[in-house]
Amino acid sequence: MGARSSITAAAGKYVAPRMPVLAPELNATFVQEALRRAIHGVGPLPPAATTAERHLREHDGKLKKAVRSAIDDHVRYAGAQGMLTSVGGAFTAMVTIPTNITGLALIQARMVAVIAHLRGYDLEDPRVRNAVLACMLGEDKVDALVRATKIPAPPMALATAPVHDPEIARVLSAEVTSELVTKVAGKHAAIAVARKVPVVGGIVGMGVDGLATYQIGHYAAGELRPRARR
Numbered sequence: 149m150g151a152r153s154s155i156t157a158a159a160g161k162y163v164a165p166r167m168p169v170l171a172p173e174l175n176a177t178f179v180q181e182a183l184r185r186a187i188h189g190v191g192p193l194p195p196a197a198t199t200a201e202r203h204l205r206e207h208d209g210k211l212k213k214a215v216r217s218a219i220d221d222h223v224r225y226a227g228a229q230g231m232l233t234s235v236g237g238a239f240t241a242m243v244t245i246p247t248n249i250t251g252l253a254l255i256q257a258r259m260v261a262v263i264a265h266l267r268g269y270d271l272e273d274p275r276v277r278n279a280v281l282a283c284m285l286g287e288d289k290v291d292a293l294v295r296a297t298k299i300p301a302p303p304m305a306l307a308t309a310p311v312h313d314p315e316i317a318r319v320l321s322a323e324v325t326s327e328l329v330t331k332v333a334g335k336h337a338a339i340a341v342a343r344k345v346p347v348v349g350g351i352v353g354m355g356v357d358g359l360a361t362y363q364i365g366h367y368a369a370g371e372l373r374p375r376a377r378r
Contacts, residue, residue, distance in 0.1 A: 223362045279303040
């Protein structure tokens with residue numbers, strides 16, 4: 149996994165600067181739109197709060213089990229779209245890479261929003277939405293942003309801050325976009341270099357996206373501690 153991660157990171161640094169050409173719509177605004185759709189629902193996906201309540205009912209009100217179930221579901225969703233968008237070669241990259249990025253943004257935002265609702269947070273609160281975006285970056289990236297004073301605190305503190313700071317939302321949106329583009333583009337470049345068999349590329353894509361989503365879910369579950377549910 150270490151070698152593959154190194155290849156992916158290096159390839160991402162090479163491919164990511166080209167993404168504005170491949171997908172000019174993938175800017176910071178697209179992350180906010182993905183988050184909005186994740187919270188309010190899109191297509192066959194119901195709103196995050198509705199999904200959260202379903203998980204809670206299915207597990208007889210046991211919060212920990214509901215959170216684990218929500219993470220497991222979204223890891224499967226991420227793995228499935230990772231497989232579908234990782235099959236093919238260079239000729240399909242202009243379609244599959246932006247699709248992979250958009251799908252992963254929606255799935256991961258929805259997963260964290262479901263966890264936030266289960267833990268008693270108001271998804272209409274812009275401070276909570278900032279916390280959702282921060283969770284999507286993962287612990288290492290959040291810690292780096294806090295050290296660099298780009299954001300003031302980790303997700304839990306953002307969600308419960310005294311006031312909402314729109315500048316934090318802007319910074320987080322840009323960082324999430326950059327992180328998604330770098331990781332997904334790097335993954336596709338690594339698959340193209342290291343794997344010549346399309347089906348194998350799909351399996352690798354499923355594993356990478358599923359693992360990344362699990363790690364984000366685990367971070368969100370640990371960071372967004374329970375509050376009184378309304």
